[in-house]
Amino acid sequence: MQHIIDRFLKYVKIDTQSDPNSKTTPSTEKQWLFAEELVEELQEIGLEDVSIDDNAYVMATLPSNIDEEVPVIGFISHFDTSPDFTGTDVNPQIIENYDGKDIVLNALDDIVLSPDYFEDLLQYKGQTLITTDGTTLLGADDKAGITEIVTAMEYLIDNPEIKHGKIRIGFTPDEEIGRGAHHFDVDTFGAEWAYTMDGSQIGELEYENFNAAKAKVGITGKSVHPGYAKNKMVNAISIATEFLEILPPEETPQHTEGRQGFFHVDHLKGEIEHAEFEMIIRDHDAAQFEERKQLLRDITSKLNRIHGDCIVLELEDQYYNMRQRIEPVMHIVGIAKKAMEAVGVAPIIKPIRGGTDGSQLSYMGLPCPNIFAGGHHFHGKYEYVPVESMQKAVEVIVKICELVAANR
CATH class of the missing domain: 3.30.70.360 (Alpha-Beta Plaits)
Known part of the structure; x- marks a missing residue:
């Protein structure tokens, strides 16, 4: 679990806010820094075909370790953070063995994360939470998703006894301003379907959106x-x-x-x-x-x-609502649901009150249901993520890869 914490903290400390008023892709130069560091890390852990294009879209491959032909699948997250609240100088706090009481994010400004207002906190009593310091957002949307995908790929590399087909991963800029999939090369990505790791609380599984x-x-x-x-x-x-x-x-x-x-x-x-x-x-x-x-x-x-x-x-x-493009291939939702159940996560299937890269990608020919990344209260100072939820997301990714190979 410490490995996940360290990776996540490293990611969120890099400012990657997008800018809706910019006409470039990515919309901010600072997103390049994160994208380039991701490329180096993906190469270091042993992924192949690691690439970054002229718009900072990052892709990589985990080759199949079985002889049989199975569908190529993918996992996608975005690395920009919301322009709704500052993401500069993120200073995360780690709350171990959360006791179910108020969490003082910033004593000087009297900023408190309280279960009296945010009741969802109580379901994580006894777990390790990562919060803001009350002055910035956290960036779990969607650096939790990136943490989970990279960690899952690393785990599969280190445990070759787990059989899987070819896995593609992709990381995009500018999702928070609605442009995350605009320059995504679906043909180059080459997956039959993918999953965006961009949901909120543990168990979320979504295939319809606004x-x-x-x-x-x-x-x-x-x-x-x-x-x-x-x-x-x-x-x-x-x-x-x-x-x-x-x-x-x-x-x-x-x-x-x-x-x-x-x-x-x-x-x-x-x-x-x-x-x-x-x-x-x-x-x-x-x-x-x-x-x-x-x-x-x-x-x-x-x-x-x-x-x-x-x-x-x-x-x-x-x-547009991706449900229209997912319903003809509902088995991909079924695989994710089965994976969650296999690792002890109760699926919460509900519509997204928002959108993800997956909604646009589904209309571009790459069906993309959305899976939880674990965070809560995105885009503001009350954002937090339970580390145990990130760990379960890693397990879900690994299990999906395993199930797709097992169904060959």
């Missing part, structure tokens, strides 16, 4: 002295407020769960002469997804009729 789009609304106003503004002023801030008030108030992230979709405004700024806001649109159901986008178009048309063509709406699809 359909996703983003919207940007720009509003042009006209500033006039407020004392003489009647029938002259066009207040862009007021129109932005009017637009948002038409959206169903209960269909936001804080009011939805399971397969329920939502609208989520994540950026808003404005003055009288110009206002703009950005939002994401999410829904598991394809028809309802289209209805949500149409609602934004309808609101835009309605307010433009009232206020005089002052609103511009930009809509862009981001990714």
Whole structure:
């Protein structure tokens, strides 16, 4: 277990935040540092065909150790961390034999990770937790996944008595800004199917996710002295407020769960002469997804009729529900489920309230269910990961490789 801890701590201390405003791939230069270190490590542990391309996508091969032909499978994780919260100078804390009580992350700023608020903590009583120091995110999303994949490959190399076919692994930049699979070379990867190690709590196994789009609304106003503004002023801030008030108030992230979709405004700024806001649109159901986008178009048309063509709406699809591409090959989900059960992990099969590289890759011809990486409360200062969950993820990866070879 110490080996997993050491590897994970090494990874998370390297800042790899992505940048949604960048047009390059990777979106930040600092992701290159991590990618290049990964290449060296993969070579050192004995993997073959280790490569890094012009966009920092890293791939490697564990050759088959059996004579029979079996499907080539893969495991994929991303190495960028979220731009939602700082990932600079990550200083992890290790909590051994967690006692089920409050964990003081930062005494100076009174930042506490408490089971009174985060009830999931209680299921890890007695285990070893890795937390933040309250000033950064941790980066378990998805450096826990990378830790698990690399450790599993190393274990298979060191234990050749475990029979397996050819295994491909891949590590991607920019997943957190929705571009992790944009330049992934599925043909070069050469797997029949793969698994992303990018889920949360132990046991998660997911093969459906949101359909996703983003919207940007720009509003042009006209500033006039407020004392003489009647029938002259066009207040862009007021129109932005009017637009948002038409959206169903209960269909936001804080009011939805399971397969329920939502609208989520994540950026808003404005003055009288110009206002703009950005939002994401999410829904598991394809028809309802289209209805949500149409609602934004309808609101835009309605307010433009009232206020005089002052609103511009930009809509862009981001990714789609991978369920459509996984259902024809559901045996790959069955293998993961069987692997979990074999190592003592109870599978939790549920829809992802988000997306992974696997959703895009599935539409690119590489079906990719998602498996737990073990972390909780990603993208913020309360993020943590139980080491025992990472260990179980390693065991699941190894068992999947073993089961695919056994079913030849």
